[in-house]
Amino acid sequence: MPATIRDVAHKAGVGLATVSRVINNSPLVxxxxxxxxxxxxxxxxxxxxxxxxxxxxxxxxxxxxxVPFFTRPSFVERLRGVEGTLAxxxxxxxxxxxxxxxxRDRYFAEVPRRDRVDGLIVVSFTPxxxxxxxxxxxxxxxxxxxxxxxxxxxxxxxxxxxGQLATQHLLNLGHRRIGYLSDVFDDPFNFTSxxxxxxxxxxxxxxxxxxxVRADYLxxxxxxxxxxxxxxxELLTLPERPTAIFAASDTQALGVLExxxxxxxxxxxxxxxxxxxxxxxxxxxxxxxVRQLLYESGQRGVEILLEAIALDVAAPSYEALPTELIVRRxxxxxxxx
Amino acid sequence: MPATIRDVAHKAGVGLATVSRVINNSPLVxxxxxxxxxxxxxxxxxxxxxxxxxxxxxxxxxxxxxVPFFTRPSFVERLRGVEGTLAxxxxxxxxxxxxxxxxRDRYFAEVPRRDRVDGLIVVSFTPxxxxxxxxxxxxxxxxxxxxxxxxxxxxxxxxxxxGQLATQHLLNLGHRRIGYLSDVFDDPFNFTSxxxxxxxxxxxxxxxxxxxVRADYLxxxxxxxxxxxxxxxELLTLPERPTAIFAASDTQALGVLExxxxxxxxxxxxxxxxxxxxxxxxxxxxxxxVRQLLYESGQRGVEILLEAIALDVAAPSYEALPTELIVRRxxxxxxxx
DNA sequence: TGCTATTTTGGAACCGGTTCCAATACTGAA
DNA sequence: TTCAGTATTGGAACCGGTTCCAAAATAGCA
Numbered sequence: 146m147p148a149t150i151r152d153v154a155h156k157a158g159v160g161l162a163t164v165s166r167v168i169n170n171s172p173l174v175x176x177x178x179x180x181x182x183x184x185x186x187x188x189x190x191x192x193x194x195x196x197x198x199x200x201x202x203x204x205x206x207x208x209x210x211x212v213p214f215f216t217r218p219s220f221v222e223r224l225r226g227v228e229g230t231l232a233x234x235x236x237x238x239x240x241x242x243x244x245x246x247x248x249r250d251r252y253f254a255e256v257p258r259r260d261r262v263d264g265l266i267v268v269s270f271t272p273x274x275x276x277x278x279x280x281x282x283x284x285x286x287x288x289x290x291x292x293x294x295x296x297x298x299x300x301x302x303x304x305x306x307x308g309q310l311a312t313q314h315l316l317n318l319g320h321r322r323i324g325y326l327s328d329v330f331d332d333p334f335n336f337t338s339x340x341x342x343x344x345x346x347x348x349x350x351x352x353x354x355x356x357x358v359r360a361d362y363l364x365x366x367x368x369x370x371x372x373x374x375x376x377x378x379e380l381l382t383l384p385e386r387p388t389a390i391f392a393a394s395d396t397q398a399l400g401v402l403e404x405x406x407x408x409x410x411x412x413x414x415x416x417x418x419x420x421x422x423x424x425x426x427x428x429x430x431x432x433x434x435v436r437q438l439l440y441e442s443g444q445r446g447v448e449i450l451l452e453a454i455a456l457d458v459a460a461p462s463y464e465a466l467p468t469e470l471i472v473r474r475x476x477x478x479x480x481x482x
Numbered sequence: 483m484p485a486t487i488r489d490v491a492h493k494a495g496v497g498l499a500t501v502s503r504v505i506n507n508s509p510l511v512x513x514x515x516x517x518x519x520x521x522x523x524x525x526x527x528x529x530x531x532x533x534x535x536x537x538x539x540x541x542x543x544x545x546x547x548x549v550p551f552f553t554r555p556s557f558v559e560r561l562r563g564v565e566g567t568l569a570x571x572x573x574x575x576x577x578x579x580x581x582x583x584x585x586r587d588r589y590f591a592e593v594p595r596r597d598r599v600d601g602l603i604v605v606s607f608t609p610x611x612x613x614x615x616x617x618x619x620x621x622x623x624x625x626x627x628x629x630x631x632x633x634x635x636x637x638x639x640x641x642x643x644x645g646q647l648a649t650q651h652l653l654n655l656g657h658r659r660i661g662y663l664s665d666v667f668d669d670p671f672n673f674t675s676x677x678x679x680x681x682x683x684x685x686x687x688x689x690x691x692x693x694x695v696r697a698d699y700l701x702x703x704x705x706x707x708x709x710x711x712x713x714x715x716e717l718l719t720l721p722e723r724p725t726a727i728f729a730a731s732d733t734q735a736l737g738v739l740e741x742x743x744x745x746x747x748x749x750x751x752x753x754x755x756x757x758x759x760x761x762x763x764x765x766x767x768x769x770x771x772v773r774q775l776l777y778e779s780g781q782r783g784v785e786i787l788l789e790a791i792a793l794d795v796a797a798p799s800y801e802a803l804p805t806e807l808i809v810r811r812x813x814x815x816x817x818x819x
Numbered sequence: 820t821g822c823t824a825t826t827t828t829g830g831a832a833c834c835g836g837t838t839c840c841a842a843t844a845c846t847g848a849a
Numbered sequence: 850t851t852c853a854g855t856a857t858t859g860g861a862a863c864c865g866g867t868t869c870c871a872a873a874a875t876a877g878c879a
Binding site: 192194195199200205214215218221222228229232237238239241244248258259260261370399425426429 | 484529531532533534536537542551552555558559562565566569574575576577578579581585595596597598707736762763766
Binding site: 154159160161162163166173174175178197199200201202203260 | 857860865
């Protein structure tokens with residue numbers, strides 16, 4: 146059995162309060178006593194029991210992260226930012242992976258409790274107003290990463306700007322007929338108001354350039370390469386097909402590339418394609434895309450959370466992370482230009 | 483402040499021991515008392531404080547997972563198996579991500595402690611004998627997933643068989659000059675005895691078929707596409723180049739494909755390529771590869787761990803998970819055949 | 820009805836820390 | 850040398866559960 150603080154106190158010939166002070170390096174201990182206690186600690190290989198500490202302090206010294214972390218690589222990268230930032234603190238990270246709506250609801254109900262975690266990071270889920278209210282009433286700070294709610298602190302990349310960047314790039318190349326392809330704006334997970342913001346950026350860029358925003362150039366479907374391929378085929382067989390397609394994710398951009406191949410269009414000569422996310426594959430395939438600060442988003446989320454814990458307030462806030470356009474080999478001037 | 487067990491006891495007019503019995507549905511409570519207590523619990527929205535429970539029980543109700551989880555997609559998939567299996571139990575999962583040797587050593591030293599976790603899953607690290615000894619002395623069960631050590635319970639795919647499968651496939655197609663490309667057998671993380679086992683499978687298959695095992699057909703270097711590309715180029719510019727290359731990972735197989743393209747060899751007409759892992763990209767590119775039961779490996783690891791915790795013994799064991807050959811479009815008979 | 824056997828029940832100790840508060844040990848000045 | 854004032858120290862209560870053990874309540878049987 147491991148040594149307890151009482152064993153140390155006994156061996157060092159001091160009271161337990163003194164040992165506790167040494168452990169938490171309080172200045173209220175004389176140098177000689179400190180050394181005596183430290184010798185005892187070393188001799189007994191003592192290290193404080195975390196559970197007892199938690200109970201006594203009334204804190205869990207634990208941060209929870211609710212993440213759909215396996216469904217897309219970008220979530221994993223954000224989680225990595227969370228883990229990496231927490232690793233240098235005294236907090237443990239408990240991971241709650243969500244792959245179904247049921248699991249999400251279960252975690253949303255069970256995890257945000259004072260005696261379970263000291264703070265909670267929620268990645269890529271936009272809570273409903275009721276859920277946000279539950280978070281607020283839980284008494285622990287909850288920070289959203291890659292999502293946004295007016296009642297909660299949020300860190301999110303600037304999708305609107307990202308959409309603008311991508312579209313502007315295509316406009317600069319001379320494109321005027323630019324399609325937009327994404328998953329549906331409202332899915333059961335509430336993932337994707339992101340693609341809505343990207344769409345808004347797309348629209349803003351088009352309007353600023355005086356280019357038409359055509360309803361038949363907007364295609365939406367389930368997430369994934371295959372559905373995107375089908376949608377892209379529809380776009381590319383329109384009587385007046387777009388000369389460029391902006392896909393709301395790289396995965397979907399892959400579907401677009403496939404569709405182009407099938408239809409017999411060369412990329413980028415006949416068709417320009419821009420993705421979003423900059424997944425590993427994007428570099429391999431030379432896909433022009435928008436890169437987000439994924440790791441940093443998790444990092445900032447944790448920083449905000451730890452601050453909220455320290456100050457015991459979690460004021461709603463919104464922090465936008467910049468995005469960056471990565472120009473590779475799938476974009477070029479339109480064929481007629 | 484949330485209600486405590488004493489609040490419930492007071493409200494229900496019973497002693498705390500009785501409330502505790504109701505919570506842990508002990509049979510030693512009369513039906514009427516049980517209902518009275520349950521009413522009080524419901525009314526106060528009581529739920530037991532996990533930290534207090536842990537301290538009292540002397541268990542952490544927590545499982546730790548030390549994983550290099552972001553460095554490769556396959557690790558994430560295994561971790562997913564761990565998380566998914568734990569989600570239906572009373573255990574929390576604390577994740578320790580390792581990206582540097584320092585972090586690994588720190589976690590190996592700090593995490594396997596009775597008062598920290600009840601059990602530990604170590605993914606994709608082969609411990610040294612000293613490390614294994616530390617694990618055993620920690621007093622908590624430690625299960626290796628995707629690694630193996632004679633002193634510890636281990637779950638690992640049958641690499642040898644995987645290597646055999648891939649090589650046999652190429653032999654069946656008529657290849658006799660088959661190269662093997664992998665990372666070095668010993669790296670600082672001790673990841674890769676896996677590629678050694680795969681190599682052994684490769685050798686076994688060649689020998690069984692009476693095909694030559696040539697030293698100049700074995701190339702090793704750092705993991706990653708780029709180093710693999712360089713190594714493959716060496717292989718492909720040999721005076722008598724191999725007609726097929728078996729790469730120890732899909733990532734490295736990508737490098738082989740690039741090298742083939744640069745050297746002007748068509749795949750699979752001039753060169754057959756087999757990878758290992760079946761990463762997402764493999765399907766996209768039509769890469770023939772060996773698939774492992776990644777999710778299942780994490781799952782089995784947890785099952786073994788929970789059993790060891792329940793029985794309070796962690797006998798060394800080794801469980802091999804089957805592998806499967808996925809034939810796609812990068813393998814064909816050799817050009818001369 | 821009386822007495823033992825069996826259920827139920829509650830008190831109190833315990834898990835291993837932290838911290839308030841009073842007690843003790845020092846310090847320097849008078 | 851005495852005494853106030855400060856620096857150290859230790860005892861005990863507390864965090865919120867679980868569980869041993871003895872006591873109380875009920876049941877069963879003569």
